[in-house]
Amino acid sequence: MDTGRALARDKFHLQSVEYAAACPACGAAARWVAAHLLWSGRPRWDTEYSCAACGSAAAICGVTPDDALRERLLAANGSTTLRVPASAHRASVMRVLRAVLGLGLAEVREALERALAGRLTGTRPEMEQLARALRRAGVAAETR
Ligand SMILES: [Zn+2]
Structure with missing residues (x-):
């Protein structure tokens, strides 16, 4: 981890988790990353994915996490x-x-x-x- 990233993690209390889930474009298993942070004093969730099967990728900011995603993040980072x-x-x-x-x-x-x-x-x-x-x-x- 580089220094800039470490500082951002600390300042925003950033936590993240990587997981496999369906690609919204083609339905194949894609690589997703969720980032959870404190933004303007409120918890916020962003997700992004990239799909090796069809080449699509996108970042989705300000998502509402479902319980499964929250549990996944807690499992990866501890509570x-x-x-x-x-x-x-x-x-x-x-x-x-x-x-x-x-x-x-x-x-x-x-x-x-x-x-x-x-x-x-x-x-x-x-x-x-x-x-x-x-x-x-x-x-x-x-x-x-
Ligand atoms: Zn795809």
């Missing part, structure tokens, strides 16, 4: 854990979790317990988005 100090102001944490994750009241209580127990995990851009929002709300959150 990231959000750390919230036990002394954190509960209502502030819940407000941020609700706003960022769009959770209902029951779900947000469960997410709060998981965050306090160090069991709230996801992709690095997802957890970094939460940690940043929490720090803006005065909570010393970290990712690991």
Whole structure:
């Protein structure tokens, strides 16, 4: 990995995964790469493919990942854990979790317990988005 790429990975919390899936043009097995990053403070997914069978290739930016793609990325990169100090102001944490994750009241209580127990995990851009929002709300959150 060259230095420029390493810096970009760090700055945007970039994660990527390569996989085989059908070519949209001819249906043969094509090589796909998905990149997941924190862009303007929000998690974003881009994909690109190239097909050896028909020669087509394209980049598709700003896609909505399906569960399979997200699982594939997590399997390739490992999951990231959000750390919230036990002394954190509960209502502030819940407000941020609700706003960022769009959770209902029951779900947000469960997410709060998981965050306090160090069991709230996801992709690095997802957890970094939460940690940043929490720090803006005065909570010393970290990712690991
Ligand atoms: Zn093709």
